Amino acid sequence: MSGLSIGQVAERTGLSVHTLRFYEREGLLAQPVRRGAAGHRIYDEGDVDWLGVCIRLRASGMPLTDIRRYTELVRAGQGNEAERLEVLREHRERVLAQRHELDECLKLITHKVDIYESRLGLRDHVPDCAPLSQESEPG
Amino acid sequence: MSGLSIGQVAERTGLSVHTLRFYEREGLLAQPVRRGAAGHRIYDEGDVDWLGVCIRLRASGMPLTDIRRYTELVRAGQGNEAERLEVLREHRERVLAQRHELDECLKLITHKVDIYESRLGLRDHVPDCAPLSQESEPG
DNA sequence: GTAGGATCTAGAGTGCGCTCTAAGGCAAAC
DNA sequence: GTTTGCCTTAGAGCGCACTCTAGATCCTAC
Secondary structure, three states, rough: OEEEEEEHEEEEEEEEOHHHHHHHHHOEEEOEEEEOOOOEEEEEEEHHHHHHHHHHHHHOOOOHHHHHHHHHHHHHHHOOOHHHHHHHHHHHHHHHHHHHHHHHHHHHHHHHHHHHHOOOOOHHHOOOOOOOOOOOOOO | OOEEEEEEEEEHHHHHHOOOOHHOOOOOOOOOOEEEEOOOOOEEEHHHHHHHHHHHHHOOOHHHHHHHHHHHHHHHOOOOOOHHHHHOOOHHHHHHHHHHHHHHHHHHHHHHHHHHHOOOOOOOOOOOOOOOOOHHHHO
């Protein structure tokens, strides 16, 4: 019951088997994956958990090199917590900036959606301050 | 006073002149850019505004092909507002999903930051529910 | 015993979004 | 008149993160 094949891990994580091998080559796994009789990879729950972290870091835009760096710190063991913290804090700042940017985009998009909805009569009331958007000119 | 060189537009938008030419080739501009005596591009304020929109759409992850599609609709003029609206709504959904994902990542990162800060004695109180993170194991 | 399916490796290929190069034109400054 | 600097084009190159291919091995089922 202990041990997952690469296919099973792919299924659980949503990563492809290709990507799992790729991530391992890139040094993104906390430990080298255990191997079975025929040289097949055997993952444990810890690996899956760690991959979950990697996926989240990727999803928030952390480049693979940074994830590798962080992984190396973790692998090196106790004593480098300050460095780990720095990596995380820097990334958090970037994510916050990214979210702010996203919110600005959302404002713009929602503003345009509102305009088109009222133009198309999909709203009861015309939004109060929408005279002419950029898209009116070219048309 | 009317008319900006590609260099000036680059400065205003933060895009490189290379990227400006690239975007034009890719059909991201509402109109073909006016040309001066020596074949030099002359942008107007409307172009800069439109580029601002493109930049925001890009920043929120809209692929160039989708931006081109939207631009084409705008260029085609009145009568396709429903299509424009659909493009915008779909993108808004994606942006919202993206922001949600970002928030999840933020939770994870902040949780780890908290752990390391208390481990390093940078906090007055240990966060109430943080026994051992994944990173404790490998170390 | 052989067919199917999962796995392995090394390495090539892909898609996206730029980014840069090379070779040249024009215009103002010195 | 030549240097400087910004502009032009076509097209090549790059960085990232996968993604896939080829050729081989191994196990299970029929």
